[in-house]
Amino acid sequence: MLNDLRVCQAVLDALTEATVLKDDERKLIFINQKACELYGRPREELIGKEYSFFNDGDQAARQRDRDNEVLATGTKCVYEETLIDASGKRRNVLVRKTLLVLENKNYILTSIMDISLLRSSEAQIRYLARHDVLTGLPNRTALNEDLSQIAAQRMYNPEPHALILLNLNDFNYLNDTYGYQAGDAILCEFGQRLRNEVNGSGTVSRIGGDEFSIILRNNPTQETVHNLALEILIMMRQPFTLTRANPLVTLSFGIVMFGSENITAGEIMRRGNTALLEAKQRGKNVFSFYSELLDASSVSKRIMVKALAESLVKEGDLSCVYQPILRSHDEKVVCVEALARWTHGVLGAVSPVQFIALAEETGLVIQLGEIILRQACREIKDINTLNLAINVSAVQLGEANFADRIISLLNEEDFPFTRLELELTETSVMNANATSLTHLSRLRQLGVKVSLDDFGTGYSSLSLLKDISVDSVKIDRSFVQYVTEVNDTAAIVSAVSQLGNKMKLNVIAEGVENQLQKAFLISAGCSHLQGYLFSRPVTIDILLSLLDQDHKLNA
Template sequence: MKSIRLRLIVLFILVTTATLSAFGVYAQLQLSRELESRFVRQQQEVLNQLQTNLAYPVWILDRDLMLAKLEGVLSAPEVSAIYLLDPVRNDVIAGIKRDTRGVLEMSAKLSNPSPLMLRSQIYPPPHIDESRRRISTAHIVIYFSRAQIDQKLRLALSQRIIEVLTMDFILLVMLILSLRMVFIPLRGLRDALNRLASNQAEEVEELSYIQRSEFDQVIDAFNRTLSKLKMIILRRSQAESMAHDALEQVRAGQQQLMRKESYQRALLDNFPFAVWLKDTESRYLSANVAFRNLFDIDKADEIVGKNDFDIVPPAMAAGYRAADREVIANKKNVYLEEQITRDGHSSWVETYKAPVIDDQGVVFGTVGFLRDISERMAAAEEIKHLAFYDPLTRLPNRRLLLDRLKQALAMSLRNSRHGALLMVDLDLFKDLNDMHGHDMGDLLLQQVAQRLSACIREGDTVSRFGGDEFIVMLENLSGNSAEAASQTKLIGEKILAALSLPYQLDTHQYQLSASIGASLFVSQEKTIEELMKQADIAMYQAKNAHRNTLCFFDPHMQHAIEQHAKLELELRQALAQNQFELYYQIQMNSAHQALGAEALIRWHHPHKGLMYPREFIPLAEESGLILKLGYWVMESACAQLKLWQQNPLTRPLVLAINVSAKQFRQANFVAQVQELLEKYQISAKLLKFELTESLLLDNIEDTIATMNRLKSMGLQFSLDDFGTGYSSLQYLKRLPLDQIKIDQSFVRDLATDANDKAIVRTVIAMAHSLNLDVIAEGVETEEQRQNLSAKGCVHYQGYLFSKPLPIQDFLALLKQN
């Protein structure tokens, strides 16, 4: 009986054990499927979260941000590789894989297929409109390591098996204890299992023995199992803590990347020029505020996905597309300047485009910068215009004309056709400036420029050469010189007719004429300097021919000008070599007593002999040498007066010298006179300045002031050639004059010309009324002297008494008288 009971007990134990084992195997299979399904669901959630995180960086092609987010997924050891694929070409946009050592490395191509992988599409960010969000921007593929997954499943399965076996073991122990022992240990086991089921393993204590029997082995086994369970639970807690820390780090990294992205966006939006990013199909991925303002785009997402054909005219868009392709194909930067027109407004912009290249050298987009350079281009154009064009008339200036003339000479050499230069000078233009001011003169010059431009043919050039001079360059005239001259004359007469028409200058109407000098050229037989000189000579020839005419260059005039230039050089040498001498013409009264003399300059030319003032004084005035020559005359006169003071015969004589307008208007003229008077220690009353009417009437106020300063020093003044100009009695009475000199033109025919008699009588009467002395020059006959004396003039100068003499002959004449 005991044996049967024992067998029944053993059989029950075996059946129970087999049942529990079968149940455990079934539970293992179910658990394995459940764990794998749970893993797949977890990874799908990770993939969904990754889709959302990658949508924006993939849309703007921010490679660094994409890689950062991909590396966060690879922190899980069961992920072996992760890739972002181009949905069209299936190329890898970005990829990271784990090598055999577990080290992460970038990958530009897919690894070998994995037994377990997940693939999904990435769509644009939520703020993109629905029509564009339907288009996938990229595919994400995650490869899993089967070994890592199996290891993880085995670990989880082992934990569950241990739990199941523990439960089986505990049930078996309970079964045995229920047969052999009381329920106290069973309650202890129950409490321990409840705590284990409630994840309170740390509160489970080891069981104590009730008695020394087989149950002590069960308790020992339970205590050992409990220790292992605590260790497993501790490791799982540590793993969960590490996973939580890793998740926090990923979140912190994401926030840092979002802040970095915000900073970058703020930086780009505050750039003073337009910035944009495109993909390889020239679709816009992003653009800053300056770009959107330039093309009137309100929101940032409105530009995303568009191309240039959507925002600019087709011709411009085609050019931009071509530049993008050049950048992508050559992997080089492109810089261009262009003029664009939008809403009727034209502006210049400069554009800089560069490829966006990843670490493997693959171009995955372009970046561009654009800024408005209209002000810079306008300034450059203005500088260029100022360099080559006259700012008043907007005509080519001297510099541009000379450049075009050089080209015209070269063209004439090739085609053997004539050209011509017309130098146009406005007659009496200075009178307009003097009467109405320079503003009116500028208006006239502008209208002259317009009329000249209207008279020429296409291809010809009108230039303002300076002041009131214009130059017209005619090209492509006939190959025959006579025909070319005829064509030039026709155009010149057309210009004269146009310029002679009345001008409306503000409220004034004005009319003038012009003098034109013409010079023909063919090939390069003449230099530019020769052509300009010949046209200038011809222009002066036209002025001498009573103006308002056209004259062609005359070689004889060229010779005269060359002689003129030679004489100027010789005049300079004469000053340096002291080739001048003063001659003295005596001035007498009616009692035949010497009052003084007029000092007249003579030039002892080494080749031409004695030259008179009329032969070189005009040249001295024109060249400016009159200042040095006038100072020499003034110093020589002072030196002569100093010598005369030593001789009783010459001591009372007054010496008169002629002073030119340029010399008189020098700022230091009064100082020069005072310096010479002090140097030679002579009385200023013995020195008389003869001034012309033209000198007195120009800048009358300054002239009067200078005369008064000299008058206060004691100098005398004589008004020379009186009656030949346009003297104003109003000014005459204000001038500190001592004497009026009647011009010899009135004295010459005094005996026969009633007009001359009337003029001389009037001049003498006026001078006496103004308490001025009167002297007549050019007195050559006794009859002339008597007529002058009868009219009240008692001072004379002329050949009747003596011609101008050298100083020794003059002194001899004084002794005779």
């Protein structure tokens, strides 16, 4: 049949695939070394026998059918199977069957390629594509696929579901404080805690750096979801386990209930993010359910953002008012705080509480701050006896060219550096990076003063005073309000005043509303006072009129 059996055998043995040649009675004629290893038997035992690589009855029958098909039609056959090799290891293999005609006789050439590693790699790739490497939880891709599947099945499976989007608050602060390895440990522990809380009734995913999600199945009601949310908040009261610390971590999350309505995966996520944003605005360790009212609020916000952006490039909508700051011992006005006001042609007068927060959230505060500072410099410049205080947000302080902006503007307006005072909240200073602190240092070297606003309401007020260089501290109005009524508050104000005096800082009490508060604050050592007792924020014209009264304001 074949002229040189030894050459044929050598060729077969050189192949990396298990290869056999069967005659039309399915008996083995040739077999290579790789096939012998797969069978776990020597070649001498196999030649002339009807053997199959597949011992399972169904598989063996399938092989016979494929052999018959190749012999009958001459069609090449390629397919995948699984088999157990001689060592008992399960393998994924690709089987190829081809008809050979030699000396007018039909033969079946069968080769088996081991693709176990390939299939394992593909499975690993599929796993990694849908799972977070750090926590092992499903990722955003898996979440989107699950939501799309749920949305597609709503016609014949309209049972209710719930989506919870969760966000760990101030996670960058945790990373900076404890290190990134500790941050990773917190993420892993938090993910495991969520899985324990859900307990098989849903899917927990990590969908971003500090973002997680839960899809709840099994017909959750709003009551059961509400109870789960409360349990999650109780769980968050337990400190996280680190080697040298046990930090308490806060959480915000938004919840969406959805079921039979016609809704896409993207819309479910949008509603979840709307609810999450509402929770974040309400505080920490807070959750919020989505409702159409939140959408109405979002529409209102978008309208206001558009209107504010338009007003920033239009003259007349934005203006300054000024609240005097007095020296305590003679009640002389020595400084004014510039405050932004916005009056829109359609929206009317918009509360600063609304538009300042919106400007910070959207980044418009950078342009807004520049407009207000420029206008204030022009209006106050010629009043040589007055300093100008202006608020600076964390967003502005974080700008890469923050100091350059201030220096350029002051030079353009010919406003003395020594008459400008920047008011920053202690939280924004504490969270500032090294570059931002360098900006402040550079400005102070040029004569610009720095004041810590809302002093006492942040993380670690006293330590800040020794870590950064400031000229003034402003005692927050929340302390001043109760200074004559609550002993603890009075003690705090006195302690801060004494500390400020020892450090040769100006101590400014804001929110002074009555004579009793004024008397206490002066006796406690506050060097400067500000509040409605002396003047509300006023326009430049009214301010000039007040200053004409010997720079002295009496209640």
